[in-house]
Amino acid sequence: MILFATYHQEAYNCIFHHFLKLEIFNGQTDVGDIIEEILPKYLYREQYHKCVKTIEELYYWTGDKFYHEMNAFHEFILYKFIDYMGDLQKELPDFNRLYFNERCRILIKEASQKDFEEDSEFSLEEHEESFYDVFYYPDVLFTDTDFLMIDTLYNQRKLGNINIENSLGINIDYYFELLPIDIQEQYKTKHITLTGEVSSMLKYITERLKYGNLYKLFWENEDPVREERIQLILENIMDAYFYNQAVEITREAMLGNGKVDFKLYKNTNEDEKVLIEIKKAKNYVKKGYEKQLTDYMLSTKYKNAFYLIACFTDDEYDKSMKFIREHVYTDTIQLYINISILDFRKRKSASIS
Structure with missing residues (x-):
């Protein structure tokens, strides 16, 4: 059904x-x-x-x-x-x-x-x-029939115009499989937008944290690593993930009155510029989301951002999930902020029978 x-x-x-x-x-x-x-x-x-x-x-x-x-x-x-x-x-x-x-x-x-x-x-x-x-x-x-405009959406984007996508809130990545094969082959990650590629990268990181040993890099002598170390590890992951994809990654980039953790840039299209801010769950999560990252976006032309909450305990994870549920905004800035959890909680080792 x-x-x-x-x-x-x-x-x-x-x-x-x-x-x-x-x-x-x-x-x-x-x-x-x-x-x-x-x-x-x-x-x-x-x-x-x-x-x-x-x-x-x-x-x-x-x-x-x-x-x-x-x-x-x-x-x-x-x-x-x-x-x-x-x-x-x-x-x-x-x-x-x-x-x-x-x-x-x-x-x-x-x-x-x-x-x-x-x-x-x-x-x-x-x-x-x-x-x-x-x-x-x-x-x-059908909630919408945007797929009927896939040719127009792609052609306009190719010419540097994404006004239709922005005004209608269309995610062109969702319709990737409807594009001609020669166009699909131009995008090896199967994402047209940088936002889509970042989402895919975060999904990869989540899988490695959950099913692999990646989480161990974020612990040192039984203590969670500092935010600076988190940034350094993620920077290296991004460098490898976006290798040969013409994605510029700048860490601790100056924007307005402060520094954003990461600034990613691909080309002149508005949605090809993405900010990433990381905040430990025990720190001022709400302030970083409502004030800090929003200010960064207002001071630039970047319309897409990711707010990553690093969790090291069950309590931090539960509080972060509650924060996400209670902070769904619809204004023009926070509408484009994607909140994700970096689940660095320690995993129990599989028992050996």
Whole structure:
């Protein structure tokens, strides 16, 4: 079962599963024929097998009871399939009779009744009719359709203009797999933005802390190392991680009235400049977030930053998690500050039997 942005998960999953079964997985239709009809040429030409696999996943997922989350590839293909079915509905007078089975109709009646009870502005019949209008589905099921602008977004970014991304809050990295292969190959880390690359690096560090012995570097004689040592270790990790990626890393960079721990720079695009500030959990975490890092961002043109909280004990970790939950801001500065935890707590060694 695919998790859609609606209360009526079962109804819409049933509908799409039946659509896919009748139109594609009927034992007679060639999946490739449908792919060529609904998708852009570059996509099915370069990533044909992935397109087939994705459509198969949509079919299987809508038919089981587990909750599945779609990625950009799933969303794009499902949207195109809905568009295709919408055109088919306009062409076939008997579409509703043919493509909505008894189970779908029962679930639609139940969902319509619930909608009517919550919103009596429309009649029960009008609520029910909306479930039979395929062109209405994208408005209900997708929180956004930014993937339809992927060519415009990329081309504008290539020209140095990311105004659309900024104004709409679009993360172009999310749609990376929808780009032509030759463009993807230009970005070895599979991230277009430096922010995405930093996020990937932090994920790598988190995995090494959790599953490896990296955390041992942050302890000395049973005591946590100083912040300066944390910076030094992370600087070396970043140097290695961003090797040959044209990323300039400056430690203890002067900005405004103070020094930020790290300043990363890639090119002239605004989101290719990132600040990183590290704070031990036992220190003034709130002040560093609300005042210090915000001031650094205001004094520069850097719109993206990472605030890393170093935790060495369970108590520090719990307090930091609480801090993150309680400090979600929506103003233009802190909206682009990503808070992450550096979990330096000691791990228990596996017992030897």
